[in-house]
Amino acid sequence: MKSVRLQPLITLGLLAIVTGCVDSIVRQLGPDNDPVVVNTHDKFQFTATDLENVNDKLTFVWPNSGTKAALHHDSFIHHGYGILVINDAAGQQVDSTLLELDLDTETGIGTPGNWTLTLIFAAARGRVDFTLTPEP
Numbered sequence: 001m002k003s004v005r006l007q008p009l010i011t012l013g014l015l016a017i018v019t020g021c022v023d024s025i026v027r028q029l030g031p032d033n034d035p036v037v038v039n040t041h042d043k044f045q046f047t048a049t050d051l052e053n054v055n056d057k058l059t060f061v062w063p064n065s066g067t068k069a070a071l072h073h074d075s076f077i078h079h080g081y082g083i084l085v086i087n088d089a090a091g092q093q094v095d096s097t098l099l100e101l102d103l104d105t106e107t108g109i110g111t112p113g114n115w116t117l118t119l120i121f122a123a124a125r126g127r128v129d130f131t132l133t134p135e136p
Helices: 002-022
Strands: 036-039 044-064 068-073 076-087 093-098 103-106 113-135
Touching: 044 076, 068 093
Parallel strands: none
Antiparallel strands: 036 044, 044 113, 068 103, 068 113, 076 093, 076 113
């Protein structure tokens, strides 16, 4: 008799577990996110949309003629996070920041040349949009 009463509770519990696991699918950034990269001497811009539990690490080389860069954030990550790490041409870290909404800042002073940009996502949901422009 008790097993008959427990069956609906067990079924409900299993349904809750399965439903919770559907949300935990780990994804990498892909074509569904419409990633766009603009990488010129005048500007580096990265955009991606519809992030759903994205866990990824991307690296770009940007030719920066300046000793620092203006950084405009216009990302909206409402779950998880995204971090942008910037190293200058000598390999020194000049910036490390969370991707934010409507934030204007600048990197530290570094060596001009090929800067390395590392973009790290952890369980990120939302959209990414940031722009770097050289500053003397």
